[in-house]
Amino acid sequence: xxxxxxxxxxxxxxxxxxxxxxxxxxxxxxxxxxxxxxxxxxxxxxxxxxxxxxxxxxxxxxxxxxxxxxxxxxxxxxxxxxxxxxxxxxxxxxxxxxxxxxxxxxxxxxxxxxxxxxxxxxxxxxxxxxxxxxxxxxxxxxxxxxxxxxxxxxxxxxxxxxxxxxxxxxxxxxxxxxxxxxxxxxxxxxxxxxxxxxxxxxxxxxxxxxxxxxxxxxxxxxxxxxxxxxxxxxxxxxxxxxxxxxxxxxxxxxxxxxxxxxxxxxxxxxxxxxxxxxxxxxxxxxxxxxxxxxxxxxxxxxxxxxxxxxxxxxxxxxxxxxxxxxxxxxxxxxxxxxxxxxxxxxxxxxxxxxxxxxxxxxxxxxxxxxxx
Numbered sequence: 001x002x003x004x005x006x007x008x009x010x011x012x013x014x015x016x017x018x019x020x021x022x023x024x025x026x027x028x029x030x031x032x033x034x035x036x037x038x039x040x041x042x043x044x045x046x047x048x049x050x051x052x053x054x055x056x057x058x059x060x061x062x063x064x065x066x067x068x069x070x071x072x073x074x075x076x077x078x079x080x081x082x083x084x085x086x087x088x089x090x091x092x093x094x095x096x097x098x099x100x101x102x103x104x105x106x107x108x109x110x111x112x113x114x115x116x117x118x119x120x121x122x123x124x125x126x127x128x129x130x131x132x133x134x135x136x137x138x139x140x141x142x143x144x145x146x147x148x149x150x151x152x153x154x155x156x157x158x159x160x161x162x163x164x165x166x167x168x169x170x171x172x173x174x175x176x177x178x179x180x181x182x183x184x185x186x187x188x189x190x191x192x193x194x195x196x197x198x199x200x201x202x203x204x205x206x207x208x209x210x211x212x213x214x215x216x217x218x219x220x221x222x223x224x225x226x227x228x229x230x231x232x233x234x235x236x237x238x239x240x241x242x243x244x245x246x247x248x249x250x251x252x253x254x255x256x257x258x259x260x261x262x263x264x265x266x267x268x269x270x271x272x273x274x275x276x277x278x279x280x281x282x283x284x285x286x287x288x289x290x291x292x293x294x295x296x297x298x299x300x301x302x303x304x305x306x307x308x309x310x311x312x313x314x315x316x317x318x319x320x321x322x323x324x325x326x327x328x329x330x331x332x333x334x335x336x337x338x339x340x341x342x343x344x345x346x347x348x349x350x351x352x353x354x355x356x357x358x359x360x361x362x363x364x365x366x367x368x369x370x371x372x
Contacts, residue, residue: 001207001210001211001213001214002214002267003214003217003218003261003262003265003266003267004265006036006211006214006262006263006265007262007263007264007265007266008265009202009203009207009211010029010032010036010211010262010263010264010265012202012203013032013058013061013062013202013203014028014029014032016057016061016199016200016202017054017057017058017061017199019197019199020053020057020197020198020199021050021053021054021057022050022177022181022182022184022185023050023054023174023177024174024175026276027172027173027174027175029260029263030170030172030276030277030280031054031058031146031170031172032058032263033170033256033259033260033263033277034144034169034170034256034259034280035058035062035142035144035208035212036211036212036214036215036259036262036263037169037212037215037252037255037256037258037259038142038144038212038255039144039168039169039170039252039255039256040125040144040145040146040147040167040168040169040170041144041145041146041147041168041169041170041171041172042110042147042148042149042165042168042170042171042172042284043055043146043147043148043149043171043172043173043174044148044149044150044151044171044172044173045148045150045151045173045174045175046150046151046152047150049173049174049175049176050174051108051148051174052068052106052108052148053196053197054146054174055068055104055106055146055148056068056106057199058104058146059103059104060198060199060200060201061199061200061201061202061203062103062104062201062202062203062205062208063201063202063203063204063205063207063208064102064103064104064142064205064208065102065103065104065140066102066103066104066105066106067099067100067101067102067104067105067106068099068105068106068108069099069100069105069106069107069108069121070108070109071107071108071109071110071111071112071113071117071118072112072113073112073113073114075113075114075117076117077116077117077119077120078098078132079098079117080098080099080100080117080120080121080124081098081100081120081124081130081132082095082096082097082098082100082101082130082132082137083095083096083098083132084096084132084133095132095135095137097137098130100121100124100130100139101137101139101140102140102143103140103142103143103144103205104144104146105143105144105145105146106145106146106147106148107121107145107146107147107148108147108148109148109149109150110147110148110149110160111149111150111159111160115161118160118164119164121145121147122164122167124139125145125167126167128141128143141205141209142205142208142209142212147168162243162285162287165284165285166246166248166249166285168284169252169255169256169281170256170277170280170281171280171283171284172280211262214262215255215258215259215261215262216258217267218258218259218261218262218266218267218268218269219267219268219269220254220257220258220268220269221268221269221313223313223314224257224269224271224274224313225254226313227271227274227310227312227313228250228253228254228257228274229250230310231245231250231253231274231278231282231306231307231310232244232245232246232247232249232250232253232282233245234306234309234310235282235286235302235303235306238302238305238306239289240288240289240291240292240297240302241286241287241288241289241292241302242287242288242289243286243287244286245282245285245286246285249281249282249285252281253274253277253278253281253282256277256280256281257269257273257274257277258273260273260276260277261273271312271313275307278303278306278307279300279303279304282299282303282306283298283299283300283303284299286299286302286303288302
């Protein structure tokens, strides 16, 4: 599948899901980007915003099998992976597959299950296989998890440790729809007899596998690769951050940026792809220090500062500028060329040095960690 066809298929999937889910198209693009990049998605939002419907709609539109796992405090690892059950007729133990054996798995309220159960799911996410009683069973291909958690009810929950949150390529949220969106929700409900909307499949499993291969052939200019690296490194030298973006996080932004370009129907990455994916890929990987928590600073604030302070690589005149690409819906202008190397552009930034006290107060305390 070429990049133009990938862009068309992606728009068809997003259009189909929009018929059921009242959500911003950027949210749908971000979620689809995670799927194309062969990552997993964490949705954090209040109840009733459509998280479950979103996961089910993606599975239906992509023509994939779907399983929903409701996480509870008494959920066991075997309830997810499956277990060996004795068969009286044959006199042998047979493996009974758990709900993890589906293309799309919805881990609903993942933070309500104990850590041991969470670990069973996260191991399957990382390895694409499960091991039960010494036997290894591969998971279906494609396979991805859409997990949800409620940010307002923390009593009786088990928050995901930082190392486990890092397993999710993207963390995003739907938010409340605008008034027009809620009116559309009621109008659609009035026109059907079923409580839950349904959509038709746009792709099948084989086409999804082909679609996931397209980002592997998307070009990222060397200057933009350096830009991704500098964004990650910037967070490691911020006084508000206890643990900055890891090398794996930097690689995930690289992969997500390529997938975002594929969703837009391009075979090359532009700076806007990186900027758009920086928050959903980076924010949940940051660990802020106690002082930042007291000051009610959010990880998103750090990512915003990084995007504002790290210089965007210059692009040659006549290339698709970020604003131009955005105006075209992410698609390239047919009269423009792809980025090429030019002199005195795209030089890597050195890690930020220690600012004076005035600069620190103005720029969120950004300084070299080694001088603290």
